[in-house]
Amino acid sequence: MSNDNATSTSTSTNININTGASNRQVRLAKRPEGAATRDNWQFTTEAVPEPGDGGVLVKTLSLSLDPAMRGWMNEGKSYIAPVEIGAVMRAGGVGVVAASRHAGFAVGDVVYGTLGVQEYALVPADQVQRSGLVKVDLGLGSITQWLNVLGMPGMTGYFGLMDIGEPKPGETVVVSGAAGAVGQTVGQLARIKGCRAVGIAGGQAKCDWVVNELGFDACIDYKAGPSAVREGLKAHCPKGIDIYFDNVGGEILDAALARLARHARIIICGAISQYNNANSAPAQGPKNYLSLLVNRARMQGMVVFDYAGRYPEAIAEMSAYLKDGRMKSREDVVEGIENFPEALNRLFSGQNFGKLVLQVAAH
Numbered sequence: 267m268s269n270d271n272a273t274s275t276s277t278s279t280n281i282n283i284n285t286g287a288s289n290r291q292v293r294l295a296k297r298p299e300g301a302a303t304r305d306n307w308q309f310t311t312e313a314v315p316e317p318g319d320g321g322v323l324v325k326t327l328s329l330s331l332d333p334a335m336r337g338w339m340n341e342g343k344s345y346i347a348p349v350e351i352g353a354v355m356r357a358g359g360v361g362v363v364a365a366s367r368h369a370g371f372a373v374g375d376v377v378y379g380t381l382g383v384q385e386y387a388l389v390p391a392d393q394v395q396r397s398g399l400v401k402v403d404l405g406l407g408s409i410t411q412w413l414n415v416l417g418m419p420g421m422t423g424y425f426g427l428m429d430i431g432e433p434k435p436g437e438t439v440v441v442s443g444a445a446g447a448v449g450q451t452v453g454q455l456a457r458i459k460g461c462r463a464v465g466i467a468g469g470q471a472k473c474d475w476v477v478n479e480l481g482f483d484a485c486i487d488y489k490a491g492p493s494a495v496r497e498g499l500k501a502h503c504p505k506g507i508d509i510y511f512d513n514v515g516g517e518i519l520d521a522a523l524a525r526l527a528r529h530a531r532i533i534i535c536g537a538i539s540q541y542n543n544a545n546s547a548p549a550q551g552p553k554n555y556l557s558l559l560v561n562r563a564r565m566q567g568m569v570v571f572d573y574a575g576r577y578p579e580a581i582a583e584m585s586a587y588l589k590d591g592r593m594k595s596r597e598d599v600v601e602g603i604e605n606f607p608e609a610l611n612r613l614f615s616g617q618n619f620g621k622l623v624l625q626v627a628a629h
């Protein structure tokens with residue numbers, strides 16, 4: 267997400283780079299069983315650190331709250347190591363450089379990186395690359411858009427749809443979690459690429475927004491009744507589903523599998539319906555998988571970080587869509603680091619409307 271022309275951005279945003287007296291942090295206290303509660307977190311306060319040679323001190327402005335955080339709280343093997351008990355909770359975010367002894371970063375630069383749920387992130391010299399610290403260009407999008415369409419969720423939607431989905435004009439693309447961060451990008455991008463976009467989301471308000479504001483062709487409210495998804499897919503995908511972008515897993519994945527078109531592609535992006543399973547029970551697997559055989563279809567998982575080297579191409583394309591109005595973005599901002607535990611849970615109750623962001627400092 268770097269942009270070398272970004273050094274002037276901070277001067278135009280009037281971001282306060284003064285460091286406070288202390289650094290409030292949220293640490294993982296214990297691993298959850300089922301949904302996380304406040305008991306799973308420990309709040310600590312430390313002195314604001316100073317960077318050593320080659321290091322950078324970043325003042326956190328806004329953090330990305332992601333469903334994946336729930337997975338990082340679990341023990342066990344995944345695509346990334348679990349957060350250790352007692353460690354500051356991992357989180358990506360946008361901040362402003364408050365002190366720097368690194369030649370590539372100056373005080374006032376607006377940056378993206380793995381900052382953690384804390385007011386100040388000290389990034390030592392040997393962690394600058396690992397934490398993905400890069401300057402962001404606020405000329406391309408706002409801070410919250412850099413956590414949404416131009417950030418990790420947007421990259422997920424872009425590469426999942428484009429690289430794995432391989433959309434062709436006239437095809438029907440169905441995306442679950444349609445009003446969320448990844449979903450809003452997928453549906454709009456599908457339309458831009460000449461496809462029909464059908465969303466699946468919880469509640470009429472989200473469905474109305476997806477159709478009326480984002481221009482999806484249709485949206486199915488999966489909370490409208492037990493057969494809502496099945497009936498909705500039948501009505502809105504008369505020739506079947508060419509691409510199913512799955513953010514939720516469970517029953518909705520099964521309903522989509524039952525309606526595939528010949529040579530369909532299914533992108534396994536996430537399965538939020540399964541993340542809070544009690545006793546870490548394994549995710550419910552697809553029952554209708556033989557539809558892959560019948561329809562010569564393929565189902566493929568993706569991890570966005572595999573595409574890190576190609577983020578600039580997606581950022582260039584999507585920022586142009588934001589500028590010319592072909593793509594819109596919606597972020598749902600919760601203020602205050604102290605509200606982190608409850609804010610995170612909004613993802614699992616569907617209370618977030620758009621990309622969920624935790625604002626840690628004014629900007």
Ligand SMILES: NC(=O)c1ccc[n+]([C@@H]2O[C@H](COP(=O)([O-])OP(=O)(O)OC[C@H]3O[C@@H](n4cnc5c(N)ncnc54)[C@H](OP(=O)(O)O)[C@@H]3O)[C@@H](O)[C@H]2O)c1
Pocket residue numbers: 331332333334418419422443444445446447448449466467468469472513514534535536537538539540568569570571612613614615616617618619620621622
């Ligand atoms: N593979 C990757 O590299 C990658 C990267 C980023 C994200 N992801 C995955 O992408 C998915 C979406 O992430 P996001 O950041 O865009 O989150 P999001 O969609 O902004 O927020 C989560 C949404 O999930 C829906 N949801 C929650 N519980 C549900 C359930 N039981 N059944 C159906 N829907 C449910 C809610 O929307 P409703 O109100 O519509 O229910 C909620 O708003 C997640 O599964 C995440 O893990 C994967």
